[in-house]
Amino acid sequence: MTTCSGTKEFEGAAFVKANFKGATLRFSDVSGVTMRGVDVDGLDIDSHDLFFGSLFVNGVDVVPLVDAELNRQFPGRELQKARTPEHLREGWMAVQSAWQETVTGTPQDLVDAHVEDEWSLAQTLRHLILATDAWLRGGILQIQQPFHELGQIFTGADQMGFDMSIFRADPPTYEEILDVRAERQGQVTDFLATATTDLLAEERENPWGGDDWRPSVGDCIRVI
Structure with missing residues (x-):
């Protein structure tokens, strides 16, 4: 199986009568891609950024439909x-209740199990620890070194120059x-207990760096 990584050679390219059946795209930019006369049976898309843009299928933006259905499935x-x-x-x-149901409903022998190449439940919980550290402790509270050693960092962080020695x-x-x-979770609960509208509107630096976006305190909480 051919693997392409870190390439931009396909940007703006045209594929005619090409076969991508069974292909996998991960951490890739497919924004602005146009597909016409294609077979999409079984096409499976998962995007954390889906709700920040649009996705047209046969001329219909399906993002609001997906959003509404997920809201129905997850009260x-x-x-x-x-x-x-x-x-x-x-x-x-509601978030805590949903996660509690997942944690208590998962047999002990499955907490380290993987579905395809996805993280296990244990790894996902570790990433949630990291997310809380980044956005609450780092972004909002501006703690200089906010990360717990058990956090699960995202793929490619070492290549971005992140200090991996922080983690076990x-x-x-x-x-x-x-x-x-x-x-x-308790730290988030305690913070929200006294949060005010004015505090939520205050700007913070992006905990992952960069000057293109300065999130508000509310933005940081919504990430968590």
Whole structure:
């Protein structure tokens, strides 16, 4: 199987009668791609940035439809866009409830299992620890070194110059992960308990660097 990585040679390219059946694209930019007369049976798309743009299928922007269906499947999800302290607190309660159901409903022998190349439940919880550290402790509270050693950093962070020595090399136990995750959840709960509308509107630096976006405190919370 051919693997292409870190290439821009296909930007603006045209493919005619090409066969991409069974191909996998990860961490790739397919924005602005146009497909006409294509067979899309079984096409599977997962994009965290889907709701920041548009996706047209046969002339119909399906993003609002996907958004509405996910809100139906996951009650409380609609509060991820909340703007007031009260609604953010309500949304955070819904998030915690959903994760608690996932954690308690997963057998112990499956917490390290993988579906295809995705993270396991244990790794995902570690990434949630990292996300809380980045956006609450780093972004909002501006702690100089906000990261816990159990955090799961995203792929390619070392190539971006991120200090990987912060994190433990040996895998933690599931109990350790749950303990730190609970602690970080408590920190978010405590912060939201006293958050005000004015505080949510304050600007912060992007915890991952760059000057192209200065998130508000509310933006940081909504990421978590």
